[in-house]
Amino acid sequence: xxxxxxxxxxxxxxxxxxxxxxxxxxxxxxxxxxxxxxxxxxxxxxxxxxxxxxxxxxxxxxxxxxxxxxxxxxxxxxxxxxxxxxxxxxxxxxxxxxxxxxxxxxxxxxxxxxxxxxxxxxxxxxxxxxxxxxxxxxxxxxxxxxxxxxxxxxxxxxxxxxxxxxxxxxxxxxxxxxxxxxxxxxxxxxxxxxxxxxxxxxxxxxxxxxxxxxxxxxxxxxxxxxxxxxxxxxxxxxxxxxxxxxxxxxxxxxxxxxxxxxxxxxxxxxxxxxxxxxxxxxxxxxxxxxxxxxxxxxxxxxxxxxxxxxxxxxxxxxxxxxxxxxxxxxxxxxxxxxxxxxxxxxxxxxxxxxxxxxxxxxxxxxxxxxxxxxxxxxxxxxxxxxxxxxxxxxxxxxxxxxx
Numbered sequence: 001x002x003x004x005x006x007x008x009x010x011x012x013x014x015x016x017x018x019x020x021x022x023x024x025x026x027x028x029x030x031x032x033x034x035x036x037x038x039x040x041x042x043x044x045x046x047x048x049x050x051x052x053x054x055x056x057x058x059x060x061x062x063x064x065x066x067x068x069x070x071x072x073x074x075x076x077x078x079x080x081x082x083x084x085x086x087x088x089x090x091x092x093x094x095x096x097x098x099x100x101x102x103x104x105x106x107x108x109x110x111x112x113x114x115x116x117x118x119x120x121x122x123x124x125x126x127x128x129x130x131x132x133x134x135x136x137x138x139x140x141x142x143x144x145x146x147x148x149x150x151x152x153x154x155x156x157x158x159x160x161x162x163x164x165x166x167x168x169x170x171x172x173x174x175x176x177x178x179x180x181x182x183x184x185x186x187x188x189x190x191x192x193x194x195x196x197x198x199x200x201x202x203x204x205x206x207x208x209x210x211x212x213x214x215x216x217x218x219x220x221x222x223x224x225x226x227x228x229x230x231x232x233x234x235x236x237x238x239x240x241x242x243x244x245x246x247x248x249x250x251x252x253x254x255x256x257x258x259x260x261x262x263x264x265x266x267x268x269x270x271x272x273x274x275x276x277x278x279x280x281x282x283x284x285x286x287x288x289x290x291x292x293x294x295x296x297x298x299x300x301x302x303x304x305x306x307x308x309x310x311x312x313x314x315x316x317x318x319x320x321x322x323x324x325x326x327x328x329x330x331x332x333x334x335x336x337x338x339x340x341x342x343x344x345x346x347x348x349x350x351x352x353x354x355x356x357x358x359x360x361x362x363x364x365x366x367x368x369x370x371x372x373x374x375x376x377x378x379x380x381x382x383x384x385x386x387x388x389x390x391x392x393x394x395x396x397x398x399x400x401x402x403x
Contacts, residue, residue, distance in 0.1 A: 014039075014042055014044060015044055015060045015061075015068065015069070015070055016060050018035060018038065018039050018042075018044065018058075018070060019057075019058045019059055019060050019070050020058075021035055022035050022036070022057070022058035022070065023057035023058045023073070026057060026058075026073070026075075026076060029204045029205060030227075030228075030231075030272075030273035030274060031273075032204070032205060033205050033271070033272065033273055034228050034272050034273060036205065036207075037271050037272060039070060043068075044068065044069060044070060045068070045069040045070070046069070046070045046072065046207065047061055047069050047070065047071050047072060048072055048126065048127030048128070048130060048199075048207055048208060049071070049072040049073060049074050049076070049077055049123075049126055049127060049128040049203075050071060050127075050128055050130065050131050051074070051088055051097060051103060051123065051128050051129060051131070052092065052096045052097055052131055053071050054071050054072065054073055054074045054128065055071075055073055055074070055075075055089065056073050056074060056075040056082065056085050056086075056089070057073040057075060057076070058070055058071065058072065058073050058076075059071050059073065072203065072207065073085075074088065074089075074123075074128060076203060076204070077122050077123065077126045077128065077202055077203065078122055078126075078201070078202045078203075078204075079118045079119055079121075079122040079202070080119055080122050080123060080126075081119070083111070083113075083114070084111065084113075084114045084119055087107065087110055087111040087114050088107065088114075090110070091106050091107065091110055097132075099132060100129065100132040100134060100139070100146075101149070103129070103132070104146050104149055104150050104153070105149070105150070105153045107150070108149075108150030108151070108153045108154050109153055109154060109157055112154060115147065115150040116147075117143060117147060120143055120146060120147065121140060121143055122202055124136055124139045124140045124143070125140060125198040125202055126198070126199065126202040126203055127199070127207075127208065134186055135186065135187060135188060135189040135190070136189070136190055136195070136198075137184075137188055137189055137190045138184050138185065138186050138187075138188055138189075141183060141184045142183060142184070145183075192209055193211070195208055195209070196208070196209060196210070196211055200250075210271065211248050211297070211299070212247065212248055212270065212271060212299065215246075215299065215326060215327065216271070218330055218331075219246055219247075219270065219271065219326075221330070221331050221360055221362065221372065222244070222246045222301055222326065222331070222360060223244050223245055223246040223270075223301070224243045224244040224245070224375040225243050225244075225245060226245070226270055226271070226272045226273075227245060227247070227268070227269070227270050227272050227273040227274060227275050228272035228273050229272075230243065230245070230275065230306070230316060231273065231275075231316065237306055237308070238306075239306060239307065239308045240305045240306065240307075241305065241306045242303065242304070242305050242306075242321070243303075243304065243305075243306060243318070243375075244301055244302070244303050244358060244375060245268060245270065245275070245301070245302050245304075245318065246270060246299075246300070246301045246302075246326050247268045247269050247270035247271075247274075247299070247300070247302075247326070248268070248269050248270070248297070248298070248299055248300075249266055249267070249268060249269075249294060249295065249296055249297065249298045249299075249300060250266075250267045250268070250269040250274060250296065251266050251267040251296060252264060252265075252266035252267075252294055252295065252296050253265055253266065257281075261280075261281040262281050262284050263278065263279065263280050263281060263284070264278070264279045264284065264294060265277075265278055265279075266279075266294070266296075268300070268302055268318070275316060275317070275318060276316070276317045276318070277302055277304065277317065277318040277319075277320055278307075278317055278318070278319050278320065279294065279319075279320040279323075280319075280320075283320050283321065283322070283323070287323055292323065294323065299325070299326040299327075300323055300324065300325065300326050301323070301324040301325070301326050301358065302318055302320055302322075302323060302324075303320070303321050303322040303323075303324065303358055304318040304319050304320040304321050304322075305318070305319045305321065306318060306319075307319050322358065324358055330362075331359065331360035331361055331362045332359055332360070332361045332362070332379070332384075332401060332402065332403055333361075333362050333363075333364055333401070333402040334348065334361055334362070334363045334364070334391070334399055334400075334401050334402075335364045335399060335400050335401075335402060336363070336364065336365050336366055336398065336399045337366060337397070337398060337399065337400070338366060338398050339365065339366055340365075340395075340398070340399070344394070344395060344398070347394050347395075348363070348391065348395075348399075349373075349377065351387055351390050351391060352373065352377040352378075352379055352387070353376065353377055354383075355379045355380050355383035355386065355387055356376065356377075356378065356379065356380065357378055357379045357380025357381060357382075357383065358378060358380075359378055359379050359380065359381050359384075360372070360373075360375070360378050361373055361377065361378060361379060384401075384403055387401065388401045388403075
């Protein structure tokens with residue numbers, strides 16, 4: 001019954017359903033990332049937090065009438081306490097914030113503790129003030145001006161003076177705050193990678209864009225499993241099973257073992273979650289001979305054996321055997337011009353199995369349907385010429401291997 005009810009909600013009220021689902025796992029970043037990926041696959045956008053529309057948790061965004069988007073919650077921003085969020089939501093009952101000046105003034109007058117530097121910086125860099133038509137970088141560089149304005153607004157309220165701008169000097173503040181001479185260029189924005197780093201730090205995930213966006217379409221083709229699939233299927237995989245996982249190195253720390261040999265421990269993150277990996281001295285030496293040094297921010301394919309720990313099999317690490325670059329290069333394509341026979345497909349299977357490696361192969365049939373062979377039929381780059389000769393010798397002009 002519960003499965004039927006949730007399926008019904010997902011079909012008929014997908015935005016509301018996923019908003020509730022995201023709010024229910026607000027402390028689990030891997031699940032948040034997975035559900036955001038699900039929403040995006042359904043054509044539902046997940047928007048950055050906004051002081052005019054966000055709630056404490058994830059909420060449907062109705063700014064365009066019928067909701068087609070989910071709004072990130074203010075309560076999920078690091079350094080922004082629940083009390084501040086409640087103050088912001090309460091103030092909106094008297095009307096939306098019409099400008100940056102209006103937001104700072106009303107928040108300063110309602111909650112003296114809310115307008116502190118750490119909170120304001122986090123709201124800015126997480127994107128919660130983007131609706132006021134200033135770039136995040138420009139507003140962040142003027143935090144001192146904004147805090148000073150809030151302090152002056154409070155002082156004016158406490159002294160009962162008639163004009164807010166009397167405290168600042170009539171010649172200097174005859175215009176709203178948004179028109180003041182704020183330092184810097186209003187259009188000067190953070191670079192995409194800077195925005196990604198700030199969102200990761202403050203929201204726990206990449207939201208506006210992701211470092212893996214440029215390889216999004218080929219990521220699944222270059223991996224035997226996603227991180228989420230490993231977690232879901234981990235109990236069905238044996239300890240020591242060899243897998244290939246592609247993603248971004250989000251953490252990495254080199255260590256020295258008790259025997260004085262180097263090793264490394266890190267986190268690999270893909271679009272569905274993150275997992276721990278361990279690399280030992282022999283593999284590190286091989287990498288260094290090729291001029292490859294593991295660093296945070298690198299996009300890689302990790303080939304390794306699973307190490308499953310715990311009675312429930314929930315704890316999982318990848319012991320690295322090989323590190324390969326992750327690029328947007330598509331897999332090899334074996335293109336058939338005529339429908340292959342059973343015997344011909346059996347021959348293809350045998351040839352691919354002879355040259356095991358880490359390069360995926362995609363088989364395209366004449367009707368443009370595609371077959372993605374199991375990773376045990378992926379091939380070695382060094383054997384491509386031999387594979388091509390064997391296939392052409394047996395299949396003639398019926399198929400062609402596109403490298």
